[in-house]
Amino acid sequence: MDPVVIIGGGVIGASLAYHLRDHPRPVVLYERNALGSGTSADSVALFVWHQSSPDESSHNLRARSWEQYEPLVRDETLSFEQIGTLDVAKTDEEAENLQSLTEDIEEFGAEATFLEPDALSDHGIDPTVVAGAMFTPEDGYLDPSEIIQHYIHEATDEGVTVETQTAVTDVVTEDGRVTGVETEAGNHDAAAVVNAAGPWAPTVNDMVDISLPFRHNRGPVVVLQKDESFSLPFVQFGDGMYFRGEGRNQAFAGDFGASFDDAELLNPAGARSIPHEFYLEIDDRIQEAIPRLEGVELVNEWVGVRTLTPDGVPTVGKTEVDDFYIAAGMNGLGVTLAPAVGEFLAGVITGGSVDDDVESYLSPARFS
Template sequence: MKTADAIVIGGGIVGAATGYYLARQGLKVVLLEAEYLCAGSTGRCIGGVRQQFGTTTTIRVAMESVRLFSTMEEELGTRVEWYQGGYLFLAHSESRKSEYLKVIRLQKEVGLDVDFISPDRVRNIVPPLNLEGVLGAAYCSSDGQANPFLVVKAYADHIRALRGEVVLRTPVTQLKTSDSRVKSAVTLNGEEYTAPIIVNATGPYARNLGNMVNLELNCLPERHEALVTERSEPLFDPMIVDYRPDGCYFIQVKDTGQFIGCYTPDPRVDGTRIDNSIEFIKEMPRRMLRLIPSLKEVKVLRQWAGSYTMTPDGSPIVGPTPLEGFYVAVGMSGHGFMLGPALGRLLAEWIVSGKPSIPLDEFSFGREFKTGETLK
């Protein structure tokens, strides 16, 4: 039997960040990962980081994440390929424009530097963009991109440096409880890790872990696909987001010149399957070319699939649960990489001091879930 002050289950961005910030607070941390770092959703995301959300709490958390990303290379002593090239949300209809103008008012109230810009300004920022039907765009220049693998590795390295353990290829098969509190985690090889604090940060497998202690988590995995192209000359900086039913979102990676992107499947595809579809590899390039016709000679290198762990309202589930000592940071709804650093810091703060510096009531385990979110 091994002991720790805190066990974090899940080796993606949220688990690694939570483990790092707990270790920084002086706790002996054990991070348990069923496969390898970034094996789940984090390693299959496209690396975008935005602050343009539709609720006060999410905006504040995202702004804190951008602050952390901006100082990460200095703090962790390694490159994470952080670059602030912005996010550009295109409006092709009056209704979409009105929606963006409304949410921009909220974002500005929270303190975000964001604007609705004219088609001419859009052209200046993304010269090759097809502006047919574009009425303008919501634009935040401080949004950015980073390399998920480098970020998670940096956090994991620092957990180890702060006398913690990162244990890979070690699935948790049982959680033990005693007197209404969590007690230990048992792994597939029979090893038992005891700690007064256990954090569920298992992404698409969050419900499975919750079921081990009879806690139902209101989140379900959805399959999403993405692709990446060969290298190309620099064309533009921001993530381009087109929320039309046949739209997509993609960005040019600053360090490599590759284009990486995806779109939301319709109908949604439930589950954790990571097989690829012919439909996506045919459809995604078509959608990209409609926006940037000059990409027609750029070749696709590969495609892949991963999971978004969705909640009914599109907001994460973060914080304590009715089981004492058992915390969750799950249901990221496709925003785990961008919110992960801040949520890791805030959850560690909550565990150690009893209160996060940014109130997270909106993300609580016991909240009443509603559907929908502006700027999903």
């Protein structure tokens, strides 16, 4: 029996393999490098109830993901550090917008509070240079490698095949329907193919002549360290710069990168470097607003590539090519949404019951 083929071994591909583990057809996952070596490895791995633009459908997907994550955190299969998110306002206008956003998020059912400046010193922020912040205390970070290992272990125990160091070089179609894939190791028939290739998703789409409005941005991250221990929530500013506590005495500092309008298609394998100006911007922001990080030293750095969509919503579901599916364009929310996306798409592929609202919300057809 021809298999369902998943292209991509990050958190999304691994989640889908797990949710398809009971499929009557064989399931084969191909990863061009090592599992989790792409965008998942470069992620700061947040699970967030926080939203910058209120969207109840997005909240509901997060809730479905947490329903799956929570028991795994509780039994210590997955580690989770609940540090909370501070969305910091530097002007009165930003503060008013965040107060309104706080009310919206609370209406969805998430815990959110607007904090006045004086309350922010407890979180490491200088209260004299900010106008307040929205605090979502239940946010935190996971470990992408643990998520992938769990999903892949459970999937392979049920017969899913995982092939690493095996790039898919072409998707074969006949009369508008997927019939197989070509890999560096040979050609293979397929009953269905899923593009879960992260930043490589546009390249895979080109193999079947599908055009979806994906773009990339670069997300620089530096790791900062102090000798003494400290704590820091996930702190984000309106200009896209963020900081996130990591363990006992480290923090990540990064930038969300260009918006969709300013982004472009990149070569995911291309060289990536952090401009010197970014180090200066980080130092300036610490000196200006985050006294808790004064005296840190830079100990590591990398640049990730995110895949963006025009509306900031992932693209998940059927495409115009029969038996070719997609789960890409996570807009930096791959870790947050992986369980819900895998569960939903598995239902679509197997012909199971799926939520019509979720289907229309995520559908690639919304760009037609």
